[in-house]
Amino acid sequence: MDLRDVVTSPGPTAPSPVGVPSPLPARAADAAISLEGVTRRQGSFALGPLDVVVPRGLVTGFVGPNGAGKTTTIRTILGMASPDAGVVDVLGAPPGTRQDRLGVVLDTLALAPGWTPLSAAHVISRFYPAWNDARMRDLLRRFEIPAGTRVSDLSRGQRVKLSLALALAHDPELLVLDEPTSGLDPVARLDVLDVFREFMVAPTHTVLFSTHVLSDLDRIADRLVVICSGRIAFAGTPDALAETYAMVRGARDDLTPRAAASLIGARLSPSGTFEGLIRTCDTALFPPSALIESPALDEAVAAWARNADSPAGAPRTAAARPGEER
């Protein structure tokens, strides 16, 4: 049995798990994960070409609308989906070869429903030389997971927390998490974020996590990677996002053709107003009457998503223009 069969295969009754290319620097020595020119087609969906660097020692939040390609990218990083082209590097090796140094939580629970948290820990511990039973029991206590209850009888939130405990008990170097806080109540979510913070005390530890809970990103993400329609729309720090982009709102009649052309994901209202994302360097194209503000992340993601879904296709952004990748 392969470790990935244990941590990724669904139990008998579990559901099946299912821009512009950013000219990032060559694989950075301090990258925990790098993707270069990665593409993958599945059905009508095309991922990439993706160029993504997840720097070591930082928390990177991976966001984008439903169906944007987050899970597909994560599965590619984990070696569960093969790219059609490109190179994926995880902790200096091809995907799937450093599993003992990775902690993984996927968006579907991969444990047999008849297992208990303790029996799941027993099975999974065999794959990890560094497994720490005391740490596992501590996490179960901390997350208030009943250790002897069958997985099928745990609540959704308890199952998510169990997955996290199992991912952390061998003290991995790299955590890759697909929506780790989904299904958690606010208190449990903050508990989980605290555990991430503790994990990040070690300077070599790295977290990549996808989420739709944007407030989690405000709390712990050092960097953001935004994906829309299979392409990277933005990669950089939250500060870089605020410095590089702005939301603009105003009267449609005041829009010059150049100003209109600078809008990313413009939305026009029947009452004659517009809003859209712009690059801050285009601010002067708009009249003083326009309201120009720092973008909230959800507004920016929505604008990139509208832009990606527009007939022009890929996100019109130069998120990773040289000098912006910070």
Ligand SMILES: Nc1ncnc2c1ncn2[C@@H]1O[C@H](COP(=O)(O)OP(=O)(O)OP(=O)(O)O)[C@@H](O)[C@H]1O
């Ligand atoms: N096995 C498959 N065969 C064909 N298409 C697939 C397959 N798996 C996923 N897709 C499609 O690939 C696209 C990307 O899916 P993915 O799960 O990566 O998105 P996501 O960003 O994780 O979405 P969500 O936020 O809803 O979880 C979707 O359009 C999805 O329908």
